[in-house]
Amino acid sequence: MEQTNNTYHIPVLKDECLVGLDINPDGVYVDVTFGGGGHSKAIFEKLSDKGVLYALDQDEDAKANVWNAPNFNFIQSNFKFLSNQLKARGVNSVDGILADLGVSSHQFDVEERGFSTRGDATLDMRMNKVGSITAAEIINNYDEEELVGIFRKYGEIKNARKLASEIIQKRVGSQITTTHEFVELLSKMAPKFKEHRYYAQVFQALRIEVNKELEVLEYFLLQASELLNPGGRLVVLSYHSLEDRIVKNFMKKGNFEGVMEKDFYGNPIKPLTEINRKPITPEEDEMLQNSRSRSAKLRIAEKNG
Numbered sequence: 150m151e152q153t154n155n156t157y158h159i160p161v162l163k164d165e166c167l168v169g170l171d172i173n174p175d176g177v178y179v180d181v182t183f184g185g186g187g188h189s190k191a192i193f194e195k196l197s198d199k200g201v202l203y204a205l206d207q208d209e210d211a212k213a214n215v216w217n218a219p220n221f222n223f224i225q226s227n228f229k230f231l232s233n234q235l236k237a238r239g240v241n242s243v244d245g246i247l248a249d250l251g252v253s254s255h256q257f258d259v260e261e262r263g264f265s266t267r268g269d270a271t272l273d274m275r276m277n278k279v280g281s282i283t284a285a286e287i288i289n290n291y292d293e294e295e296l297v298g299i300f301r302k303y304g305e306i307k308n309a310r311k312l313a314s315e316i317i318q319k320r321v322g323s324q325i326t327t328t329h330e331f332v333e334l335l336s337k338m339a340p341k342f343k344e345h346r347y348y349a350q351v352f353q354a355l356r357i358e359v360n361k362e363l364e365v366l367e368y369f370l371l372q373a374s375e376l377l378n379p380g381g382r383l384v385v386l387s388y389h390s391l392e393d394r395i396v397k398n399f400m401k402k403g404n405f406e407g408v409m410e411k412d413f414y415g416n417p418i419k420p421l422t423e424i425n426r427k428p429i430t431p432e433e434d435e436m437l438q439n440s441r442s443r444s445a446k447l448r449i450a451e452k453n454g
Contacts, residue, residue: 160187161386161442165429166247167191169384169449175199176244179235179376181228181369182206186214188247193221203235203243207277227277229365232372242381246373249386250366252276252356269329274352274359284355288331289324293317303363303391304354312338312351353389363391370399374420377452383421388444393428400450421450 160166166188170178174197180189183206193202201220206212207227215223224234228248235243272285291299293313300309315334316325325331332348339347357363373383383400387393398407403419410418428446436443 159439159441160185160191161249161439161445162429162431162435162447163188163191165447166249166384166386167195169424169429169447170245170247170382172196173200173244177201177240177242178203178245178247179231179243180204180247180249181231182247182249183211183214183223184208184249185211186216188249189221190216192245192247193218196220203238203240205231205234209278227365228369231369232376235376241376242378243376244378244380245382245384246377247384248369248373250362250388250392269327272326272328272331272355274356276360282359284359285324285326287355287358288316289320289326299358300351300354302354303357304350306347306350306354308338357391363395366392366395367399367405370396374399374452377420379452379454381452382424383450383452384447385449386445386447388446393446393448396448397428400448420453422453424449424451 170192172178172192172195174195176196177200178192178196180192180202181204183189183204186204189202189204196202198220201222203222203224204215205224205226205228207225209225212223212225215221222238224238226234231246235241272283272288274284275282287296287299293310296313296316297309300306300312306312312335315338319325319334325334335348335351336344370383370385377383385396387396394407395405398405400421400423401407401419402409403417403421404410412418425448428448430447431439431442431445
């Protein structure tokens with residue numbers, strides 16, 4: 150097997166993820182966010198010849214990191230289609246599923262993808278480069294109320310209406326098409342001494358809307374809970390509160406509203422049981438080595454029998 154491409158993406162909380170999966174060497178496992186292959190390689194090394202690993206990634210750039218092995222299968226697909234992709238390959242149940250949410254280091258570092266506030270690139274932000282809508286299209290075509298909703302819901306932007314109004318006024322004269330143009334506009338809106346955090350929040354909001362990330366996450370969690378064998382593990386790394394809230398509610402309550410449903414006898418109705426009641430976060434050493442791990446939260450749950 151080739152070396153993991155750590156320049157593409159350094160796997161976050163790798164050892165903790167492996168412990169969370171509680172790997173059976175002969176089992177079937179899925180990494181739904183392959184990226185640079187760091188987590189996948191670590192899982193694969195724990196498997197016997199009878200064990201199988203499936204890896205998904207919608208980004209065609211990730212294909213450069215795959216390796217050849219009879220018990221390793223790469224699937225270029227959004228994990229929204231996890232169940233269909235596995236069933237098309239004759240897989241109806243698995244022993245463990247890993248999801249490392251968010252944007253890979255590669256996607257941030259390749260300027261033309263438009264994820265980063267650095268440089269001057271097209272406002273794209275599509276994780277799948279053949280996706281139907283870009284960040285530029287949102288900025289230039291959504292009406293004011295739609296923009297306000299996105300910035301408030303996905304970026305928790307306090308001056309969302311003022312920002313949306315500024316965008317509407319700016320695009321009347323000429324469309325906003327590059328990250329440099331957009332950051333220049335944001336610089337007028339950002340709180341003093343908190344400019345970079347503000348930029349990150351706005352870019353996060355746009356990225357979530359472009360890729361429908363929260364909708365996809367909910368759909369994935371429902372599928373994952375169905376696919377897991379009893380005792381199988383679901384391991385999810387999230388990087389902001391919106392994602393983490395969805396994962397926490399589903400693992401704790403079995404739904405996304407965070408309200409526990411019970412049967413006639415008062416027993417909780419939920420497919421999973423939490424392994425760690427509080428999220429696992431990186432140690433200081435890991436955060437120093439990989440600054441993008443700082444906001445990571447790891448949650449682990451087991452499929453009920």
